[in-house]
Amino acid sequence: MKIIVAIKQVPERDAPVRIAAGNKSINEVDLNWAMNEPDAYALEEALQLKEKNGGEVIVLSAGPERVGSTIREALAKGADRAIHVIADDLGSRDALGVAKLLAEAIKPENPDLVLTGLQSEDLGLGQTGVIIAELLGLPHSTLILQVEKTEAGINVKRELEEGWFQHIELPLPAVLTIQSGGNKLRYATLMGIKRAKMKEVRAVAAADLGPAAAPVLTLEQISLPSKQKSTQILPGSAKEAAAALVEKLKFEARVL
Amino acid sequence: MSVLLVLEDSCGKIRRVSWEAAAAAQKLAGGAGVTAVVIGAQTEALAAEAAGRGFAAVVRIEHPLLAQYIADGYVAALQQLIQKESPTYFVFPHTYQVRDYAPALATRMGQALIGDVTSIGDGPTFTRQLMQGRLNGSFKPAGSGPCFVSVQAGAFRADLAASGASAPVSTFAPALDAAQIRTKPSEPFRGSAQTVDLGSAQLIVSVGRGIREAENLPLIENLAAVLGAEIAASRPICDNGWLPMERQVGSSGQSVAPKLYLAVGISGAIQHLVGMKASQCIVAINKDPDAPIFEVADYGIVGDLFEVVPALTEAVKAAK
Numbered sequence: 001m002k003i004i005v006a007i008k009q010v011p012e013r014d015a016p017v018r019i020a021a022g023n024k025s026i027n028e029v030d031l032n033w034a035m036n037e038p039d040a041y042a043l044e045e046a047l048q049l050k051e052k053n054g055g056e057v058i059v060l061s062a063g064p065e066r067v068g069s070t071i072r073e074a075l076a077k078g079a080d081r082a083i084h085v086i087a088d089d090l091g092s093r094d095a096l097g098v099a100k101l102l103a104e105a106i107k108p109e110n111p112d113l114v115l116t117g118l119q120s121e122d123l124g125l126g127q128t129g130v131i132i133a134e135l136l137g138l139p140h141s142t143l144i145l146q147v148e149k150t151e152a153g154i155n156v157k158r159e160l161e162e163g164w165f166q167h168i169e170l171p172l173p174a175v176l177t178i179q180s181g182g183n184k185l186r187y188a189t190l191m192g193i194k195r196a197k198m199k200e201v202r203a204v205a206a207a208d209l210g211p212a213a214a215p216v217l218t219l220e221q222i223s224l225p226s227k228q229k230s231t232q233i234l235p236g237s238a239k240e241a242a243a244a245l246v247e248k249l250k251f252e253a254r255v256l
Numbered sequence: 257m258s259v260l261l262v263l264e265d266s267c268g269k270i271r272r273v274s275w276e277a278a279a280a281a282q283k284l285a286g287g288a289g290v291t292a293v294v295i296g297a298q299t300e301a302l303a304a305e306a307a308g309r310g311f312a313a314v315v316r317i318e319h320p321l322l323a324q325y326i327a328d329g330y331v332a333a334l335q336q337l338i339q340k341e342s343p344t345y346f347v348f349p350h351t352y353q354v355r356d357y358a359p360a361l362a363t364r365m366g367q368a369l370i371g372d373v374t375s376i377g378d379g380p381t382f383t384r385q386l387m388q389g390r391l392n393g394s395f396k397p398a399g400s401g402p403c404f405v406s407v408q409a410g411a412f413r414a415d416l417a418a419s420g421a422s423a424p425v426s427t428f429a430p431a432l433d434a435a436q437i438r439t440k441p442s443e444p445f446r447g448s449a450q451t452v453d454l455g456s457a458q459l460i461v462s463v464g465r466g467i468r469e470a471e472n473l474p475l476i477e478n479l480a481a482v483l484g485a486e487i488a489a490s491r492p493i494c495d496n497g498w499l500p501m502e503r504q505v506g507s508s509g510q511s512v513a514p515k516l517y518l519a520v521g522i523s524g525a526i527q528h529l530v531g532m533k534a535s536q537c538i539v540a541i542n543k544d545p546d547a548p549i550f551e552v553a554d555y556g557i558v559g560d561l562f563e564v565v566p567a568l569t570e571a572v573k574a575a576k
Contacts (some may be wrong), residue, residue, distance in 0.1 A: 013465075013523075014544065017390045026387070039572035095359070096368040122387055124526075126369060127359035134363040139438035140327065142356045158510060161352050163447050163501075169440040179508075181495030216368050216399035220381050225392050225551055228533075231540075233556045241557045245539065246575045248555055253537040255459070255485075255516040256575075 001056035001149065001172075003046040004109060005079065006102050006116040006128065007039040009063055009070040013121065023221040027090055035070045038117025042178040044185050045147055046115050047078045053149050056080050058109065058240035062101050064088045068201070075190035075196035082199070084110075095171040099131035104209035106136065113154070114175040118143055126177075133175035140175040141168050145182035157182075259285040259313075262293050262334070263306055264351055270294075270305050273349035275414035276310065277407040281347040282418055283376055284405075290347075291315060292423075293337065294363040296332065297323035303425045310418025314425045321432045327357040328437045333430035334361050340428070343402050350406040362404040364543040370395050372526070374411040384408075388525040389548035409507070410530050452486065452502050459485035460514045462505055462532070463493055466521015466542065466561050470498040475562070476520060480568045482576075488512065490528045506531035521561045524549030539563065 007145075011017070011026070012034045018027040035043075046057045059074040061067050062085035071082045085105050090098055106114060112131075119126035135138030145165070146157040153171040159179050160166055188196075206212070232248070234241040249256045258497040261281040263274040269377070281290045289312025295301040299316040306314045317337060321329050337393060338346065338361075348354040350372050374392075375383045381394040397403040402466055454460065461480040467473060480487045494504040505512055506528040517535035522528060524547055533539070533552045540553035541564050550556050557564050 011387070013388075017387050017546070019391065026391070050384070069382050094368045095364060096366075099363075124385065124388070126355055127369060127371060127475075130356070130359040131368075132365045134360040139354075141439060142362070143352060158441075159352070160444055161508070164444045165447055166444045167442045169442075171438060180491065181501075184497070214398070215397050216366065216397065216401075217370060218395055218398045219378075220394045222386065223394070224547065225385070225389065229538075229552055229554060231550050231553045231556045233545075233550075233558060238557075238559055238563035238567040239571075241559065242571040243565060244554055245557060245568060246571045249516065249539070250575065251539070253516075253554065255537045256405050256572075 001049060001053050002058070002109070002111045003049060003055060003113045003115060004060050004106055004111040005039070005043045005046045005074070005075055006132070007043065007059055007061045008036040008072060008117070008120050009033050009061065009067045010036045010120055010122040019222050019224070023223065024219055025222065032068065033066055035073055036117055036120045037049040038119055038178065038180050040117070040119075041180045041182060041184050042115040042117050043074055043079065044183045045178050047186070048183060049113070050146060051150065055112070058083065058111070060105055061085070062087050062098065063090055067204060071201055072196050073188060073226065075199045075201075076192040077186055077188045078192060079185060080199065082201040084203050085206055085209065086202055086203055089206070089212070090245045092215070093212060095125045095127045096131060097215055099128050099135060100213065101206055101209050102128070103132045103135040105204055106132065112172045114138070114173070118175055118179050126251070127196060129175055129177035129250060136175070138173050138175050141171050142171060142177040143179045144176045145179050147176065257285070257288050258341065258343045259288065259290045259345045259347060260293055260337070260341060261290050262295070262354070263302070264349055264353060265294065265302050268301060270302060271349065271351070272414055273340050273351060273409045275417045276409065276412045277308070277347055277349035278530045279412040279414060280312070280373070280376060280407040281345070283412075284345055284347065284369055284380060291318060291341070295322055295333065301556045306424055308419060310420035311423040314423050314546070316425060316427045317430060318427055319430055319432050321434060321437060324441060325353055326437050326441060327360060328439065330357045331361045332432055332436055335364055336430045337428055338365060338402060346402050346404045348404075348406040350408050354406050358404060365401050367399055367401050367404055369406060370397070371406045372408045373405050373406045385526050388523060389529070390546060392394070408526065409479060410533065415535040425466070447501065454486055454488055454503065454505065454510045454512045457486040457512065457514050459483050459516045460488050460512060461485045461489065461518045461520065461523060462512055463520050464490040464522030465492050467493070471505060471561070473498060479565055479572070482569055482572045485516070485518070490522045504536040519549050519553070520565060522549055523547045524552065
């Protein structure tokens with residue numbers, strides 16, 4: 001099976017988030033970057049499918065040069081090669097615009113399966129995989145926890161709401177978005193990190209994948225959320241704050 | 257100006273999130289009225305349920321191939337309705353099912369879904385969360401086609417959806433062919449038998465990524481024990497296998513509304529908040545003062561949980 005995994009580089013989870021001048025983006029100056037965790041689960045699923053059924057795992061990521069470190073991480077975990085769509089303007093593209101770039105990069109590879117995480121930890125759009133499927137004219141399914149190769153294609157386990165699940169049969173080629181928790185994530189080994197340096201990373205300029213279409217959505221502004229409740233922050237040492245909290249819960253909120 | 261709204265059903269009843277989306281759609285429509293859409297192989301009862309809820313009209317999209325939810329069938333059927341009605345706005349409740357097909361539908365119409373909307377402002381502008389709830393982004397459609405919007409659960413009040421006289425009901429029969437439906441779902445099934453009913457717990461201590469390692473969980477267990485509370489967790493803790501999935505609170509787990517919800521080391525992504533924000537009293541313990549959990553908390557302690565939780569356990573003991 002030839003599998004492409006679309007991976008996004010996002011700010012590290014605890015990274016300080018500050019709104020940049022102009023209120024349309026976040027300040028990237030002091031940010032550290034990491035692999036979007038749901039995409040790490042997609043990569044894990046791809047690697048396990050390859051281990052069971054043979055084939056090739058290709059990592060695909062779009063973004064500026066810094067994305068290279070996340071691509072290397074995926075290669076170190078076991079992906080065979082990578083495609084880096086060099087694009088400095090992802091922030092000004094909407095979900096459709098970014099998915100178009102990725103779909104164009106996928107097309108000439110003719111993969112059997114395209115996997116990606118169910119959503120990104122920064123924008124959280126949760127749409128990229130589904131849009132890619134539609135652009136490529138492929139069947140898709142979302143929130144997938146397990147994938148099994150069958151005679152006719154694949155059988156997947158999809159998460160529904162409130163503790164329900166469902167098995168779905170899909171023909172190949174297909175696109176899946178992977179839910180976290182279906183597998184245990186692997187770490188890159190020292191040998192893997194060493195090998196990754198030798199693996200092919202093909203750079204493709206965004207401009208070579210077609211002209212950027214005018215966005216269908218515009219971001220008006222980014223702002224800090226307003227509080228829904230007035231939170232009483234209890235100051236002092238851990239001991240003082242804990243004692244104050246117990247007082248409040250007993251005599252003010254009356255829940256203890 | 258016209259607004260179409262998809263009402264999602266479950267077990268033959270319209271789901272509550274659909275009425276929340278109805279409130280958003282009605283806000284968007286102003287006085288213009290909303291056309292509600294129900295989808296399936298037999299939609300008479302659903303349409304009857306919808307007809308008394310203040311809509312301008314109810315459309316039944318009916319076809320034998322729509323008996324079960326499948327993205328291909330829904331996209332094809334809704335595309336045909338959009339071509340007939342040319343709505344200005346097309347509104348959905350933001351459910352797992354909508355996440356599965358609405359982005360494809362929008363793409364087919366050359367648009368992009370504004371997903372997970374939490375509020376609608378003048379313009380209109382649509383606000384959704386970014387960076388796991390640390391920021392809000394407000395968006396506007398730039399294109400000329402229909403604008404697709406899905407509405408976050410809990411963001412609009414279902415009881416604000418208008419009610420009113422019976423709306424006229426019509427049936428729309430899309431042209432669907434079995435060959436268009438490429439995927440084959442089987443019957444939904446429940447995960448492992450539920451042995452914990454967090455929904456009826458009065459006190460819950462819930463733990464998130466801040467706990468760092470499974471070895472640190474006894475800290476939380478001790479606090480829960482002195483409180484007589486149930487233990488719950490955010491998704492990553494269950495993904496890692498540190499606690500069973502049935503203890504997960506949030507959109508993919510259980511929804512809870514205890515007297516006291518004590519969130520320890522949980523940043524408060526929207527997927528978690530929708531499962532617990534109806535709690536009577538929310539306490540957050542987190543080292544990050546900007547964590548979104550503090551937006552819904554009644555009381556907060558900004559600090560290291562490894563110091564605060566043992567201190568709190570002692571304080572609770574002392575107060576007994």
